Amino acid sequence: MLLALLLITGTADWVPARWMSNDPKSLDLVAGTPVNCLLVEERLWSAPFAGRAKELGIATLGVVRPGGDPVASAKKAAATGLTGLALEGEFDDAVVAEIKPAVELTTRRRIRWDGPADILGTRQGLWPGIQIQESGAAKAAPTGGPWIETNTGFLRFARALTDKTIWTANTPPPKTLFSAERYLQAIADAAIAGARWVLAFDGDFTRRLLEGEAMALRDWKRIAAELRYFESHREWAGLASAGQLALVEDTGSGALMSGGVLDMIAAKHTPVRPVPGSKLSDDRMKGAKLAVNVDPAGLNAEQKEVLRRFARAGGTLLSGPPGWNFPSASGDAITLSKEDTDKLDGIWREMNAVTGRRNLGVRLFNVSSMLSNLLAAPDGKQVVLHLVNYSNYPVEAITAHVLGSFQKAALYRPEGPPQPLKPFPVEEGTGVEIDRLAVVGTVVLE
Amino acid sequence: MTRREWLALAGATAGIRGRLGAVSAPAPSAPVAIARCRSYNEDIAAILAGMFDQLGGLPGLVRNKTVTIKLNLTGSPALRFQGRPPAVTHYSHPKTVAAMAHLMGEAGARRIRLVESCWATAGPLEEYMLDSGWNVRSLQGAAANVEFENTNALGKGKRYSRLKVPGGGRIFPAYDLNHSYEDTDVFVSMAKLKNHATCGVTLSMKNIFGITPASIYGDDAGAGEPNESPGKGRVEVCHLGRRQPAKSAPGEVDRSSSRDPGFRMPRIVADLVAARPIHVAFVDGIETIAGGEGPWIPGIRAVEPGVMVLGANPVNTDAVATAVMGYDPRAGRGKPPFSSCDNTLLLAESLGVGTADLGRIEVLGLKVAEARFKF
Numbered sequence: 001m002l003l004a005l006l007l008i009t010g011t012a013d014w015v016p017a018r019w020m021s022n023d024p025k026s027l028d029l030v031a032g033t034p035v036n037c038l039l040v041e042e043r044l045w046s047a048p049f050a051g052r053a054k055e056l057g058i059a060t061l062g063v064v065r066p067g068g069d070p071v072a073s074a075k076k077a078a079a080t081g082l083t084g085l086a087l088e089g090e091f092d093d094a095v096v097a098e099i100k101p102a103v104e105l106t107t108r109r110r111i112r113w114d115g116p117a118d119i120l121g122t123r124q125g126l127w128p129g130i131q132i133q134e135s136g137a138a139k140a141a142p143t144g145g146p147w148i149e150t151n152t153g154f155l156r157f158a159r160a161l162t163d164k165t166i167w168t169a170n171t172p173p174p175k176t177l178f179s180a181e182r183y184l185q186a187i188a189d190a191a192i193a194g195a196r197w198v199l200a201f202d203g204d205f206t207r208r209l210l211e212g213e214a215m216a217l218r219d220w221k222r223i224a225a226e227l228r229y230f231e232s233h234r235e236w237a238g239l240a241s242a243g244q245l246a247l248v249e250d251t252g253s254g255a256l257m258s259g260g261v262l263d264m265i266a267a268k269h270t271p272v273r274p275v276p277g278s279k280l281s282d283d284r285m286k287g288a289k290l291a292v293n294v295d296p297a298g299l300n301a302e303q304k305e306v307l308r309r310f311a312r313a314g315g316t317l318l319s320g321p322p323g324w325n326f327p328s329a330s331g332d333a334i335t336l337s338k339e340d341t342d343k344l345d346g347i348w349r350e351m352n353a354v355t356g357r358r359n360l361g362v363r364l365f366n367v368s369s370m371l372s373n374l375l376a377a378p379d380g381k382q383v384v385l386h387l388v389n390y391s392n393y394p395v396e397a398i399t400a401h402v403l404g405s406f407q408k409a410a411l412y413r414p415e416g417p418p419q420p421l422k423p424f425p426v427e428e429g430t431g432v433e434i435d436r437l438a439v440v441g442t443v444v445l446e
Numbered sequence: 447m448t449r450r451e452w453l454a455l456a457g458a459t460a461g462i463r464g465r466l467g468a469v470s471a472p473a474p475s476a477p478v479a480i481a482r483c484r485s486y487n488e489d490i491a492a493i494l495a496g497m498f499d500q501l502g503g504l505p506g507l508v509r510n511k512t513v514t515i516k517l518n519l520t521g522s523p524a525l526r527f528q529g530r531p532p533a534v535t536h537y538s539h540p541k542t543v544a545a546m547a548h549l550m551g552e553a554g555a556r557r558i559r560l561v562e563s564c565w566a567t568a569g570p571l572e573e574y575m576l577d578s579g580w581n582v583r584s585l586q587g588a589a590a591n592v593e594f595e596n597t598n599a600l601g602k603g604k605r606y607s608r609l610k611v612p613g614g615g616r617i618f619p620a621y622d623l624n625h626s627y628e629d630t631d632v633f634v635s636m637a638k639l640k641n642h643a644t645c646g647v648t649l650s651m652k653n654i655f656g657i658t659p660a661s662i663y664g665d666d667a668g669a670g671e672p673n674e675s676p677g678k679g680r681v682e683v684c685h686l687g688r689r690q691p692a693k694s695a696p697g698e699v700d701r702s703s704s705r706d707p708g709f710r711m712p713r714i715v716a717d718l719v720a721a722r723p724i725h726v727a728f729v730d731g732i733e734t735i736a737g738g739e740g741p742w743i744p745g746i747r748a749v750e751p752g753v754m755v756l757g758a759n760p761v762n763t764d765a766v767a768t769a770v771m772g773y774d775p776r777a778g779r780g781k782p783p784f785s786s787c788d789n790t791l792l793l794a795e796s797l798g799v800g801t802a803d804l805g806r807i808e809v810l811g812l813k814v815a816e817a818r819f820k821f
Contacts, residue, residue, distance in 0.1 A: 357569055368526065391526075393530070397579035397580065
C-alpha cells in the first residue's frame with residue numbers, strides 16, 4: 001500500500017487552510033489556532049516544515065493536481081514526511097484507489113458520496129458574498145434584497161445526504177483583494193451548514209500575514225476566533241435542519257447547484273430542510289407540513305408513495321409540472337444560467353404563494369443581507385438558529401419569531417461570551433430581538 | 447402665537463377654499479418651526495415639544511381625537527444604501543416617530559394610528575417595520591392606543607374611502623383610499639428632507655403620494671376590482687399613466703393629458719394634499735440622503751443636515767424645507783430642484799392649500815440661513 005507510510009488520524013477534526021509558505025517559523029502563526037491541517041503546494045513541500053508541523057500536531061497535506069505523475073508525487077510526499085495528500089481536480093478512479101488521498105477536492109458532480117474517504121471535498125466552493133452587478137449595484141434576490149452568493153444550498157443538501165465531513169474550497173480570484181469580512185463570511189457560510197471552508201487567502205493578505213504586519217495579524221486573530229467559535233460548538237454541525245418545509249431534490253435535480261430552489265427559499269428566510277430523493281422516507285418527512293418536489297420524474301415508485309402518504313396525511317405537496325425537468329446545467333457549472341433560473345420561476349412563484357407569510361419554523365425580520373439556517377435537536381427542545389451577515393456592515397435590530405414556546409434564549413457570537421436574550425410571546429410562538437450582529441451569530445432557544 | 451391662533455391655522459388648512467382656478471384669497475400661511483438636531487441620540491421628544499410650543503401647542507389640536515400619522519417608508523426595507531439602516535437614509539426614523547406619538551399621547555390623543563402603504567405588500571405594517579429594523583414593541587409603548595395599519599390595500603376597513611379633489615382634480619377627480627385616511631380627526635405627514643427624482647423634492651406633501659393603495663393604483667392592480675395582494679409599485683398607473691386604476695375607482699379626468707411623470711406626479715401630489723388635508727407637517731433632516739428619494743436612484747449620497755422642520759401647513763412647511771435645502775421654493779420647471787418637473791408647491795398653492803412664498807411665512811426657531819444645508 002503506497003501511502004501506508006502516511007499516518008492519517010483524526011481527519012474529522014481537521015480544520016483546513018491552504019498554506020503558502022514552507023518556512024517552519026510560519027507555523028508559529030498556526031499554533032494555538034484551530035487550524036490543524038495545512039494544504040501545501042508541491043513546490044513548497046519540505047521535510048523541516050513537515051517535521052515541525054508534526055511536532056505542533058498540525059497535519060500537512062500535499063496538494064496534487066492532474067497533469068503530473070500522482071503516484072510519484074505520493075511517494076515524494078511520503079518521503080517528505082507529509083501527513084497525506086489532497087487531490088485537487090479530477091483523477092481516475094484507479095489513481096484515487098491506489099493513492100488513497102486524505103481528501104479529494106473535485107467537482108461537485110464527481111464527489112464520491114459512497115466512497116471510502118472520511119472527508120468529501122469540492123474545489124467548486126463559491127466565494128460567498130453579496131453579488132454585485134457590473135453597474136456596482138447589488139443584484140436583487142426574490143425578497144427585493146441583495147442576492148447572496150452562497151454554498152449553503154449545496155452544503156445543506158450534502159449534509160442531508162451524508163454524515164461524512166465536508167470541505168468546500170476555492171482560491172481567491174487573481175488580482176483580487178478580499179476584506180477580512182469576506183473570509184469570515186466564507187467560513188460561516190460553510191459552518192452553518194455543518195461543513196468546513198478551506199481557508200485560502202489572497203496574495204496580498206498572505207504576504208502581509210507572513211511578514212507579521214499588524215493589521216493582517218489582527219484579521220488573522222478574528223479569523224481564528226471565528227473558527228474557534230464553530231469548532232467549540234461542533235455539536236451544532238450534527239443537528240438536523242428544522243422547519244415545516246421539506247425540499248425533495250437530488251444530485252440530478254439541482255441539489256449540487258448554487259442559486260437553485262433551496263437558495264431561493266433561503267433568500268426569503270424561510271426555513272427549509274432538504275430531503276434527498278434517494279433518502280426519501282416517512283421518517284425524513286416527519287414534522288413537515290409543506291413539501292416541494294423539484295423533480296417528480298426522478299423518484300421511483302416507492303419514493304413517490306412516501307409523498308402520496310405525506311399528502312394523504314394532510315401535507316401540502318408542490319411538484320414541478322408534468323413533463324417538467326430541472327434545468328440541466330452544462331458541464332461542471334455550479335450556478336444556473338439566467339435562462340435556467342427563469343425556468344425555475346414557475347415552481348418558485350407557486351411555492352411563494354403557498355408559503356406567503358406562514359411561519360414554517362422561524363420568521364426573520366431585518367435580515368436582507370443575511371442568510372440563516374434553522375436546526376433542531378431530535379427532541380425539539382432545543383432550536384439553533386444560525387445567522388450570517390454577508391454585508392461588510394453590522395446589522396442592527398434583528399427580530400426572530402420562532403415557532404414553539406421557549407423559556408430561555410441566548411445569542412452566541414465569536415466576539416464574546418453568550419449574551420442572554422429575553423424571549424417574548426408572539427402570535428406564532430416566541431420572539432427574540434438581537435441588537436447587533438457583526439458577521440455571525442447563533443441564537444439558541446430552549 | 448397663541449393656542450387659539452394655532453388652532454385657527456390648523457383649521458384653515460383642513461378646508462380647501464374655492465374651486466381650482468377660482469382661488470381669489472391669498473393662499474394660507476402658518477408659522478413654521480426649524481430646530482437644530484444633530485443626531486437621533488438627542489432628546490428628540492424634547493426638541494419636538496419645543497417646536498410644537500413655538501407653533502402654539504399641541505393639546506388643542508389632538509385632545510380626544512384620532513390622530514393618523516403617515517410615515518415615509520418608501521421602497522423595500524431590504525434595499526439599503528451602503529448597508530445603512532433605512533431610517534438614517536431614506537425612511538422616517540423610529541425615534542422621531544416614537545417622539546411624535548409620545549407627544550400626541552401626552553397631549554391627549556384618543557388614538558394614534560401609524561400608517562404607510564408598504565411597498566409591494568398588504569402584510570402588517572408592524573412586520574414591515576421589523577424588516578426595517580424598527581423596534582415595534584417600544585413604538586407600541588410610546589403612547590397609549592398606538593395602532594398600525596398598512597394602507598396599501600383595504601386593510602382593516604370594510605370598504606375604501608373615496609376622497610374627492612376640490613375643484614375636480616387635475617389627474618384624477620377623486621381617490622379611493624384605505625379607511626384610515628377618512629377615519630381620522632388629525633392627519634400628520636412625517637417626511638424626510640430629500641430630493642426626488644421625479645418631483646424635485648420629497649417632503650411632507652410628496653409623502654402623501656404613498657396614501658394611494660397599490661391594490662387600486664399599483665402596476666398589478668385588478669382591472670375591475672382592487673387586488674388585495676399587491677406586489678408591485680405604482681409606476682404604470684400614476685407616474686406614466688400607461689394604464690388606469692382598478693375600475694372600482696374613478697379614472698383619469700383627461701386621458702389625453704401628458705404622460706410625462708414630471709407633469710403627472712406633481713399634480714397627483716397636489717391633488718392628494720387638497721383631497722386629504724395635512725394638519726401637521728414634519729420633515730426630518732437629521733440624517734438623510736441627497737440626490738434622490740431612495741437607494742434605487744443612482745448617485746445619491748448620505749448627508750447630515752441636522753435639522754427638523756415642523757408646521758401646520760404642508761405647503762408652507764415644504765417651502766421652508768426646500769429653502770433649507772438651498773433651493774428656491776418658487777422655482778419653475780427647468781430650475782433646480784424642479785429641473786424636469788413642475789413645482790408641486792406652486793400647484794398646491796394654486797389649489798389654495800398654502801403659500802410657497804417665503805416672504806409670507808413666519809419662521810420660528812432657527813432662521814433658514816442658519817439651517818441651510820446645500821443639497
